Amino acid sequence: MPLPLDFLRGLIGSLGIGCAFLLAQSLVLLRKGRGKLGNFYAWLIRTGLCLGALAIRHAIDIEAAVIWTLAAAAFAVGYWQASHEKKPEDLTRTIFPE
Numbered sequence: 001m002p003l004p005l006d007f008l009r010g011l012i013g014s015l016g017i018g019c020a021f022l023l024a025q026s027l028v029l030l031r032k033g034r035g036k037l038g039n040f041y042a043w044l045i046r047t048g049l050c051l052g053a054l055a056i057r058h059a060i061d062i063e064a065a066v067i068w069t070l071a072a073a074a075f076a077v078g079y080w081q082a083s084h085e086k087k088p089e090d091l092t093r094t095i096f097p098e
Contacts, residue, residue: 006063009054013067016050020071023047024078047071 023043029035051071054064 005057009058009063010067012050012053013063013071016047016054016067017071017074019043019047019050021074021078024075025082028079028082 023040023046026035026040026043030037030040051068054067058064
């Protein structure tokens with residue numbers, strides 16, 4: 001029994017949302033000088049393919065618009081999270097008291 005096309009569109013859309021999140025993190029790492037340009041382009045291509053595949057066989061409908069909006073929100077959250085890193089705690093005095 002084949003899977004319905006709407007289920008596959010939702011699955012590809014959820015992959016696109018995750019790729020948008022990781023694209024933002026890759027962008028921040030690239031700007032900080034800790035990331036590679038190849039990783040950024042890889043996430044950019046993956047995100048573009050996943051989100052572009054939503055409109056190939058169907059017209060742009062509410063499902064595609066909701067997924068694109070969620071992808072934009074995931075991009076914003078990923079960018080904010082990667083740019084506001086929390087510094088690791090120094091536990092030297094806790095583990096090894098004087």
